[in-house]
Amino acid sequence: ALASLEEDLVFSGGNAMLIEGAGGEWELLQFANAELIAERTYTLSKLLRGQRGSEPGMGAPAGARVVVLDGGITQNGLSRSELGLPLNWQAGRAGAGVGSEDYTSYQKTFTGRGERPLSPAHLRARARADGSIAISWIRRTRTGGDSWEVAEVPLGETVESYTVEIREGGVLKRSLSASKGSVSYTSAMQTEDFSGPASSFDVWVYQLSEVYGRGVPAVAHYEA
Template sequence: MESAPGVWEIVQAGAAELLAPGRYRLTRLLRGQRGTEGAMGNPAPAGARIVFLDTALASLPIAEADLGIPWNWRIGPASRPVSDETYVAQAFTPAGVGLRPFSVAHVEQPWRKPRTPGDLTIRWTRRSRALAADNWGGLEVPLAEELEAYEVEILDGATVKRVLSVNTASAVYTAAQQTADWGAPLGPGDTLDIRIYQLSALVGRGAPKSVTLTF
């Protein structure tokens, strides 16, 4: 479902009721599937485009080396030559959105490390595109990336004050860093806006997770 121009959300329905030819009522919805929860904040307008995902769907033959390179497509019936008037020209630049890591989940309120007054530790839970991640019996989902790496942006409104780079699902925001950013370590009653990305060696930053932490 296209919730905004070029912004697509994958939605599953537990039931589809036929109301009229080509018209259905979908209920028991599961929204934001396969990492598309970022599109849920955009209400789909009336008449929004919907693509039914079934076995007819096929991946385009695009190599990893072609990501970010503009393509000019001609789309039409396979039974006719590409010069036929039924073909439509379409410019397309593959971005590899289906390869980028999902946003992280379950960001915990920060806690202060013992023996290091003022340091804050921020923790989260990794998500994974691997099909084995749907196994509810596992303690942790597979990595599905060459290396585990994250970037945590410390935000002041729209301004990025600092980026913490880590290779585990936690980051330490030291008292010295807090003082450099805000004039003093954060304390009770303060809030902190952060944005977390898991990194991919192929496509860079994954989908962001934005959170406001309260102390």
């Protein structure tokens, strides 16, 4: 049974559920209001979406699986050497004997998604007087990012590194590298890519991890 919860308790992690999206992604969602409208059927409102960097799982189709959480979420504790290997798992009712009929066996291969960099935030592109386009963003972090006492969240990677892609209609026009939260798309680059000043394009920004690779992209559209 679901129930409504005060907002401060939701902000503390209450009323959380996982919803299975496309491509094996899961969204972690929280809700403050739960209204029973039919047998085992609720309308949920005042939602917190894409929690803990799970926004790639948003947009689940109708009929998607939902897991209601009643406690904290922890990582599975695998070492990096175990990533990418098909592993045999057993899951069952608390207190039941392993191997009993209360347990289910299955095979699962983990990819280390818990180390995937989150998408940058506040991605913007603005034209400058010299004809260049300034692209800027603010990084996010998987660890130590809850404090409101610091001006910038700590870097969760060994080094700060980004890939910035300029795309038009899904076609990659240029790839840039950056070691901070900004990069300049110069007028010379625009002339090479668009035969003149760029009037419209999409910009994709990935933070890079030495152990995982590309993170979740931030995407924005530029219009002159």
